[in-house]
Amino acid sequence: MGRGRVELKRIENKINRQVTFSKRRNGLLKKAYELSVLCDAEVALIIFSSRSKLYEFGSSGITKTLERYQRCSFSPQDNAAERETQSWYQEVSKLKVKYESLQRTQRHLLGEDLGLLSVKELQNLEKQLEGALVQARQRKTQIMIEQMEELRRKERQLGDMNKQLKIKVSLEMSSLEAEGQGGLRGLPYTWNYCGPSENTMFPMHTTSQPNAAIECDPEPILQIGYQQYIPAEGPSVPRSMAVESNILHGWAL
The missing domain is CATH 1.20.5 (Single alpha-helices involved in coiled-coils or other helix-helix interfaces)
Structure with a gap:
């Protein structure tokens, strides 16, 4: 009698289940290898057991095949958005690492957190x-x-x-x-000097020195008006005063 058809369901017996997994796993890996060699196909096979053990096969490398799969499975827009997101994530990661390094360097320059540094550092x-x-x-x-x-x-x-x-x-x-x-040269003279003339009635006193003071004899003063003449008694009155009184008395008459 031939082997009957096996019902596809979970094998309850743990030992039988492990034996069946090992046999079919090896056969699947063998078939994947034969397919890649005979048909020149790019085959990638990933298997996780119930105990989380990884079994894989890749004719061109698992990573390369997965990247090709991502490029083919997603639409161009989704692929571009995914690449942009990945690039931004990588940029953020780099900036974060650089920021932490700068903060650490700043603390070191300020004399902080020096306990973990070596002598060379x-x-x-x-x-x-x-x-x-x-x-x-x-x-x-x-x-x-x-x-x-x-x-x-x-x-x-x-x-x-x-x-x-x-x-x-x-x-x-x-x-x-x-x-x-x-201005001083242009000021007018208050009096003009004229030399001695024959027509003048008053003689001009001149001195040999220009800056010398001119000495004048006092002349009689003419007084207009009536004055009572009281002759003085005795010889003590000067003659000039008597003459002057007589002249004034005769003029007033």
Whole structure:
């Protein structure tokens, strides 16, 4: 009698189930290999047992076959979106790793979390700090030199402005002095000197020295009006006063 048809259902006996799995697994792997060789096909086979053991076969490599399968199974739009998502995910992962590395480096430069560093890493950190300190000092010196040059330039500008102002003030003072002297020369004389003339009735007293004071004898003062004449008694009255009184008395009459 031939072998009867086996009913396809789960084998309850664990031993029989494991034996059947091993036989059919080997036969399936053999058939996949024969198919890839005889028909020049790209075959990939992945098997997980009930105990989560992996069994695989790939004529061109499992990863390559899976990528080809993804390109063929998805539509072009979905494939592009999937590739963009994957690229963004990879970019985010790279940036995250870089950010963590920068934070760790910053903590090391601040003197934090140095317990896990080796001697070589500490030496490298020390060299970095020394280089940064040298650059900072050079930059500080350069800024100070630039500020000094700027202050010197402003000082020269202020000096030039001061010289120009001095020249301007001196010119204005010279012009004012010249105008003052011209005004004094243009003032009219209060009296005009005339030399001795024959027609004059009053003699002019002259001196040999120009700056000498002119001495004048007092002349009688003419008084208009009536004055009562009281002759003085005795010889103590001067003659000139008596003559003057007589003249005034006769004129008043």
